[in-house]
Amino acid sequence: MSESRVIVGAVAGAFGVRGEVRLKSFCAEPDAIAEYAPLTSDRGHRFPSVRLTGRTSGALTARLDGISTKEEADALKGARLYAERSRLPELPEDEYYHADLIGLPVFDAGGAELGKVAAVYDHGAGDLLEIRAPGGKPRLLPFTREAVPTVDIASGRIVADPPDEME
Known part of the structure; x- marks a missing residue:
């Protein structure tokens, strides 16, 4: 993915028969997705x-420019939608866009690489980082100050102090 774009949502399918779509927003304020247009899809569409x-249920309904039929809306099902990073708000210190974390290498306090961030999950009680090491099974790391004391986006690395049960 281009560093100038950030994923902000996905099309969940058609809504009705006149080209509306069900839209899953990945924004902290779901309605903000409309403010970040123009959006581009991972399939080459520009809205x-x-x-x-x-x-x-679980989504917004929306009209996307150029989509006027149920068939066109259905064809977009699963498409990821991206906004230009410059359209997004600046984040406070110690907050990160998931796109900035995915792919970063994770090291323990002794400098040994634990793997790379494969995904970020929000299960309500707090975010979890999915860490994948080559040839290893994925491990979940709580994304807290205790477990992840250092996130250095500029240097492209995370330092973690994983709980004992993750070792």
């Missing part, structure tokens, strides 16, 4: 504007 039309 100059996004007009939110309502809510449905």
